[in-house]
Amino acid sequence: MGISKGLLENMRIAIIGGGISGLVSAYKLSPNHEITIYEKSAEIGGLLSSYHREKYSIEKYYHHFFSGDTSFLNLLKELNLSDRILWLKGSTGTWVSGTLYPLTTPFEILRYPHLSLYDKFRLALFTKKAKTFDTIKLDTISAEKFLTEQLGEKIYRSFFRPLLNSKFGQNAEKVSAAWVVSRVAIRSDRSLGGERLGYLDRGFSLFIKAISEKIKECGGEIRIRTPVISISRDENGWYVNGEKFDAVVATIAPGLLRETGPDIPEVPYQGAACLTMGLVRPVTQGIYWINLYDDAPYGAVIGHTCFAPRDWYGEDIVYLASYYSGAPSPHLKEKMIKDFCRKFSVRNEEILWAEMASDPYAGPMYLAGYKELMKTVSVPGLVLAGMFSEENYPERSIEGSVRAGLRAADEISHMARKMEVNM
Template sequence: MKVGIIGGGLSGLVTAHALAKEHDIVLFETMPYLGGCLSSYHIDEYWIERYYHHCFSDDQALFTLLHELGLDEKLEWRQGSTGYYSGDTLYPLTTPVQILRWPELPLIDKAKLALLTRQAKKIDPHALDDITAETYILEHLGPRIYASFFEPLLRSKFGKNRSKVSAAWLISRIAIRSNRGVSGERLGYINGGFHQIIDRLETSILNRGGTIMLQTPVTSISGKNRQWRVNDERIDAIVSTIPPQELEKLSGLAMPDIPYQGAACMTLGIERDVCKGVYWTNMKDEGPYGAVVAHTNFIPKERYGEHIVYLASYFSGTVPPRLDQKMKEDFCSRFGLAEQEIHWSRMTVDPWAGPVYTTGYRSLIPTYERHGIYLAGMFSDENYPERSMEGSIRAGNRIAACIQREDSNGCT
């Protein structure tokens, strides 16, 4: 069977890898590179992800894939430290002593936050789908904690949509990041970079006879189940990993309107650490980015020969004008970095970076097969209510299994 896969991100590549042994695979990718949000830059002698990445201790589908690709021995576990930037001051918040010294909240509120973190994994996020994160925090922790801690986080992550985001997302986010010890959060990374997953998936697909078409956007889809034409090429089955509403534009078939937002991520190679050894700093003060992720406070600087920092920003609609320049200027000003200390900078913008988990989102999740087209991606059930590499891999595996069975009833 000839299977056309739209999108060369992680879900699309995993699906193609799983099917290529027994099927004729054609993968269409708009960009000149594979990987989507897991793609990487090649800087001098090393690779670095376009968007900051790490994995978690419960990512079993990822670990299985790493073993299959011969990368499991490169998985390493490190401690990720955290901080909070407020009032032009970066407060490290990793150790118990640092948290106790943090002046933004009184001790009783810090205790409430700690209790929520401990309980998050026991809370069913699906039961919170129709409750906003704002309402949940106000009712359970109070207005002081919401205003000082959660509202800035929601604002930086979702902007004007922050009051619509469900508590399901928030609790899932807290739960997935609750594997903490006194020295920080336990996070995983592939020694040498996650680009190795993308490279080995590509090699596997090609070695099994698959075709990968880079810089080839899908411009038309016509036909029906088992009699499709994609860009006028005959296809027996279609797997789409792009946002469902974009698939609707191509095919004319009704698809759910999933709320999405864009991401703009600036990566900087710099002379010195300006983040006090902190890996992940959330910004309370308003600015052109909502988080500063100092990669080389997580992975040793010696592997790169310089410090690497990400500036993360999310947007709805179009990217704000001059955002890259504003990010760089703001970062230099706030963190005391001279412009000549920046070795290089890159900006990646994706207008479809990921779904916004608004209240009622669960009812929007499309079935695995719709109008005879198989659907897998960030919008899939496996990525609800918090998208991840793990969720994208599981979504890709699920669709591959559906096609292997040739039983769409098993994909609902």
């Protein structure tokens, strides 16, 4: 990925956004170039940033990775973090009509009363086939149409529709079938004991610290609390907040990028609100991931310490996840806590702490036809990378963001070599 030393060895490069893609591109380019990262928040990492408690750090938004995430795993190896990788089992369950049903083992699935044995058989076959579907052909088809044709109205309404509602709300009927198939396929690495998921010993703050230190060691500058107000270009180069650069990598959402000046097509995004709580006791019956089918101001409950060891924290960590379009519901934090306490029989005094993180641009909405829309997102001369880019299609992930950052660094390298040949 690096550029051979030469006339353009010390290009000045601005990177807009200190999330995964921005950090990865900075890491790859900083050995040969002068890098400046602009991050509007008080901490780098984007959606992978953490709360820093007295005795531990915990991600603001729940995360894990998969055994097929080769680019991320290679990056961890480069950063000497391979020995910190843990492969853990992720158990699952569903909350329906006031009852929590474990759905991890074959026996638990067979006992689930809201689908017939025939429905469960069809669902199992569909899951097994998920990796064989052509997502390109499915991009323009709605998930509702595709799933109804594949599995029937009952399975769609009782199993998939609540999941789509919790993830996409009012846009559930417009979501691409490519997203659903990809989602099912990526989560099919299962054994009899549950899904095999990757995590880092003591959390992802270790990764953020390691990669940012490498960037700084090479002379890279990370400017936190520094939003980008303007981006422009003339015959002499690019200007970010009035400061001159030779090239710019933008990893923020197109909607935010438009506000800084470049004329870029709009991409539909949705927001995420994630409540993280420290509790005195476990409350999810040992289940890591619970999808809620009942009405609630959140769509999923993630029992983090049913996944990562409780000993790291000295308390139980639970996430409540909600997605929204536009703005989150007023007083959402209070609504979440009240509903959670009622459903899971938790007293207020059993909540040791609670923090809400919210991002109106948490990720793109993969509506039918998204792939063609994605092709139109470009600004001449500006290198774009992030969750809206091809590497994160048709489902965003840590792996996709890493690959987007690598591709951005490669584009800058190619640009520099071409300019050097022409000089």
